Amino acid sequence: MRPLLFLLALPALYAQNGTADGATRENWPKFASDLRTHFGSFSVSFTEAPGHARELAAEAAKQGTKLIIACGGDGTISEVANGILASGRDAELGILPSGTGGDFRRSATDDQAAQVLVAFADRRILTYIWDSSAPKGVWQSASSIPLVRIFALVCRSGREELNQWLPETHNLGEDYRKVYGRPPVRVKGIRLQINSQHTGSSAESYFGDISFRSAQQ
Numbered sequence: 001m002r003p004l005l006f007l008l009a010l011p012a013l014y015a016q017n018g019t020a021d022g023a024t025r026e027n028w029p030k031f032a033s034d035l036r037t038h039f040g041s042f043s044v045s046f047t048e049a050p051g052h053a054r055e056l057a058a059e060a061a062k063q064g065t066k067l068i069i070a071c072g073g074d075g076t077i078s079e080v081a082n083g084i085l086a087s088g089r090d091a092e093l094g095i096l097p098s099g100t101g102g103d104f105r106r107s108a109t110d111d112q113a114a115q116v117l118v119a120f121a122d123r124r125i126l127t128y129i130w131d132s133s134a135p136k137g138v139w140q141s142a143s144s145i146p147l148v149r150i151f152a153l154v155c156r157s158g159r160e161e162l163n164q165w166l167p168e169t170h171n172l173g174e175d176y177r178k179v180y181g182r183p184p185v186r187v188k189g190i191r192l193q194i195n196s197q198h199t200g201s202s203a204e205s206y207f208g209d210i211s212f213r214s215a216q217q
Helices: 022-039 052-062 074-087 172-180
Strands: 004-008 043-046 067-072 092-097 114-120 124-131 139-141 149-157 187-193
Touching: 052 067, 052 074, 067 074, 074 092, 124 172, 149 172
Parallel strands: 004 043, 004 067, 067 092, 124 149
Antiparallel strands: 114 124, 114 187, 139 149
């Protein structure tokens, strides 16, 4: 049988390297048993950080692995494909989709690596998020609570900007008018949070000082 390697990226909302979903590791033995029924013996490597799948795939191809199967989302699959290409060797790419990254556009995956909610006195909310999948710049309703209206803006997306401080500046008045079509009322409060309950993942984020100032300044 030809050498076979499974590369798995554990589903996670990443805010720093090495954060991963423990449930996937816990369930992997059963998953692997089912796979061996179809594939026979194979090797497994778990990724530990962004870019790691590319390194693992390139090294495996150089060592003569003929079939490398990427188990994960689009980012993992892309990294494995690039690693095989970079190796210059003749290895096949297999795909086993299992990405479960957060995406606020679907209620089942409505998790964020970082989120700042600004609540207004009329029970309308603007939320600025770091999403795992939704593209940067997307505005969309995120309301799931009766009588509360929430609009979310994706400020950051994916893993590319991890492990660094990132400044964010927004005009709350303009954003409020854009999504609600009326002049803003006073701000009642803010909330900082991380969501991971829907995807069963984990994340770690840090927030610096948050300040409000007049748009004329």
